[in-house]
Amino acid sequence: MRDARGNIRRLPGIRLWLSGGWLTFLVLAAIFAPLISPHDPLAQDLFAGRLPPFFEQGADPAYLLGTDSLGRDVLSRMLYGARLALIVALVAGTLTCLIGASLGLIAGYYRGWVDLVISRFIDIWMAFPPVLFAILLIAVLGTGLMSVIIAIVVIDWTRFARVVRAEAMGQGAMDYVASAQVAGRTRFGTALTEILPNVLPTIVALLTLEMGIAVIVEAILSFVNLSISTDQPTWGGMIAEGRTSIYQAWWVLVFPLFALFLTVLSFSQLGEGLKDHFDPVLR
Amino acid sequence: MSFLSIQDLTVQLKNGMPLLRHVSLDVAPGEVRALVGESGAGKSMIGKAVLGILPKAARLTGGKILLDGEDLQTLSQKARRQRIGARAALIPQDPLTALNPSRRVGPQITDRLVDILGWKRPDAEKRALELLEEVHIQSPDRVMKAYPHELSGGMRQRILIASAFAAEPKLIIADEPTTALDVTVQKQILKLIREMQQRHGTALLFVTHDLGVVSKIAQSLTVLYAGKVIEETTVKDFFAAPSHAYSKALLAATPKYTDPQGSLTPVPESVITAVEAEVAAFDEQARAGTRP
Numbered sequence: 001m002r003d004a005r006g007n008i009r010r011l012p013g014i015r016l017w018l019s020g021g022w023l024t025f026l027v028l029a030a031i032f033a034p035l036i037s038p039h040d041p042l043a044q045d046l047f048a049g050r051l052p053p054f055f056e057q058g059a060d061p062a063y064l065l066g067t068d069s070l071g072r073d074v075l076s077r078m079l080y081g082a083r084l085a086l087i088v089a090l091v092a093g094t095l096t097c098l099i100g101a102s103l104g105l106i107a108g109y110y111r112g113w114v115d116l117v118i119s120r121f122i123d124i125w126m127a128f129p130p131v132l133f134a135i136l137l138i139a140v141l142g143t144g145l146m147s148v149i150i151a152i153v154v155i156d157w158t159r160f161a162r163v164v165r166a167e168a169m170g171q172g173a174m175d176y177v178a179s180a181q182v183a184g185r186t187r188f189g190t191a192l193t194e195i196l197p198n199v200l201p202t203i204v205a206l207l208t209l210e211m212g213i214a215v216i217v218e219a220i221l222s223f224v225n226l227s228i229s230t231d232q233p234t235w236g237g238m239i240a241e242g243r244t245s246i247y248q249a250w251w252v253l254v255f256p257l258f259a260l261f262l263t264v265l266s267f268s269q270l271g272e273g274l275k276d277h278f279d280p281v282l283r
Numbered sequence: 284m285s286f287l288s289i290q291d292l293t294v295q296l297k298n299g300m301p302l303l304r305h306v307s308l309d310v311a312p313g314e315v316r317a318l319v320g321e322s323g324a325g326k327s328m329i330g331k332a333v334l335g336i337l338p339k340a341a342r343l344t345g346g347k348i349l350l351d352g353e354d355l356q357t358l359s360q361k362a363r364r365q366r367i368g369a370r371a372a373l374i375p376q377d378p379l380t381a382l383n384p385s386r387r388v389g390p391q392i393t394d395r396l397v398d399i400l401g402w403k404r405p406d407a408e409k410r411a412l413e414l415l416e417e418v419h420i421q422s423p424d425r426v427m428k429a430y431p432h433e434l435s436g437g438m439r440q441r442i443l444i445a446s447a448f449a450a451e452p453k454l455i456i457a458d459e460p461t462t463a464l465d466v467t468v469q470k471q472i473l474k475l476i477r478e479m480q481q482r483h484g485t486a487l488l489f490v491t492h493d494l495g496v497v498s499k500i501a502q503s504l505t506v507l508y509a510g511k512v513i514e515e516t517t518v519k520d521f522f523a524a525p526s527h528a529y530s531k532a533l534l535a536a537t538p539k540y541t542d543p544q545g546s547l548t549p550v551p552e553s554v555i556t557a558v559e560a561e562v563a564a565f566d567e568q569a570r571a572g573t574r575p
């Protein structure tokens with residue numbers, strides 16, 4: 001395909017396809033978890049404990065990825081774990097983005113005392129060590145899905161605010177912004193048509209990155225037993241449990257860890273790919 | 284009656300540093316006035332003050348700007364924006380940063396018609412196509428749908444010219460509209476601005492530091508130094524005999540079209556010292572309130 005200047009357009013990168021493919025698969029798995037899970041993720045079977053995955057000696061074909069020390073099916077638990085990981089990624093990522101990007105846009109474009117207040121606020125906020133902050137918050141709010149999401153938003157909105165503020169400030173100095181104002185655009189209208197579209201590629205990249213970060217944070221909190229209540233399977237929780245039996249049943253730890261790794265990587269790659277896609281100059 | 288009348292305009296930085304010192308300047312309907320001066324003299328600042336887009340750091344602290352006889356400072360911000368938008372437009376210096384890279388060209392031309400004049404989109408689009416033809420763009424349909432980065436610098440400047448003339452403003456401020464272009468394109472763009480100005484009978488305030496361009500386009504000129512008007516005269520008189528020593532030196536420092544390779548005398552140190560002293564004395568008088 002050739003664009004208006006006759007350049008060959010870049011094909012959407014392979015990484016966009018791979019990361020998009022994995023995430024699509026994950027979304028489908030999460031949605032249909034109750035239908036496709038071979039077992040109840042919570043059902044224990046003490047006579048079927050620590051069964052290895054299908055490619056190892058002594059595997060039971062009913063438990064494709066093996067079982068943990070309590071005899072729970074690893075595959076089913078991972079499928080249900082994907083649900084929580086994705087819910088946290090989507091909800092926490094989107095909320096963080098909306099709050100952080102709006103504040104950043106307002107500060108960077110309107111400048112003046114609004115900027116002063118928001119920037120000071122960001123500086124003070126960022127002085128708190130994030131992990132400590134998260135644990136403190138959960139301690140106050142109590143464990144649970146909502147608490148995890150709130151903790152992520154509260155800690156990470158500054159990431160968006162800082163970057164978007166800097167970009168909006170750069171945009172505000174551009175001649176087309178001045179031209180739009182001479183042409184009678186209101187300040188708000190200018191922010192929407194002249195500033196936002198140019199900051200959008202960055203916001204999209206940050207958003208997907210944030211979704212990856214949310215998945216990690218949720219896993220870390222599960223790992224230290226501070227996330228969603230313990231009777232729900234989460235990847236972080238599985239990793240924590242698998243750690244104790246790493247020499248007897250490595251699969252309990254490795255499969256969820258691998259899923260976590262792939263997911264976080266996919267989110268960040270998707271962000272990079274989408275950023276190029278949204279950028280008119282690179283498109 | 285002049286269409287634009289700037290009277291005693293003073294613009295200062297927030298810390299009190301003056302950028303414009305009691306500037307007065309008039310542009311009659313249909314007149315082309317050149318505004319010349321070295322870099323940093325405050326040429327762009329005058330344009331920005333008129334168009335209401337002064338940078339955050341600068342503030343209008345004195346004087347009046349009359350647009351079509353109406354004092355802009357007495358209007359509410361909304362009314363001022365409306366008046367300026369309907370009566371004046373800007374042709375900016377750098378066509379690279381003057382178009383929004385993430386929007387198609389078409390809407391960037393029609394915005395003004397829709398926002399200020401309240402036109403319907405389809406009508407505005409038809410008008411934009413006509414304008415693009417008027418500035419000699421080959422396939423206006425295609426250009427309307429293009430993104431700015433798909434077009435050359437000269438093409439973009441043509442689009443900005445079309446866009447400036449779109450709402451039939453009575454005044455256009457062109458801020459060094461050819462500086463960012465290469466020499467061959469410069470000539471075409473200058474010719475185009477002149478042609479459009481004459482056809483539409485628009486008053487033009489043409490900012491430049493190139494006296495060679497002045498003789499080709501303007502009837503009158505204002506020389507600015509350190510935000511102060513040094514000389515205000517007709518182009519004919521200026522090139523015959525500039526009255527101020529700084530103007531003389533400026534003229535001597537400009538390459539002649541008849542002899543572009545000829546020897547140039549930079550503005551001598553003594554002239555700079557004299558004009559600096561003049562500005563300082565002027566400030567002193569202004570502070571004492573004894574300025575005539």
Ligand SMILES: Nc1ncnc2c1ncn2[C@@H]1O[C@H](COP(=O)(O)OP(=O)(O)OP(=O)(O)O)[C@@H](O)[C@H]1O
Nearest residue numbers: 302321322323324325326327328329338340341492
């Ligand atoms: N945003 C700003 N904040 C502070 N000072 C500024 C700002 N913009 C311009 N100035 C100062 O105002 C003075 C006049 O600037 P202006 O841009 O009007 O110069 P100019 O005559 O247009 O020069 P040039 O030929 O380089 O465009 C300069 O001394 C400049 O340093």
Ligand SMILES: [Mg+2]
Nearest residue numbers: 326327328458
């Ligand atoms: Mg300038």
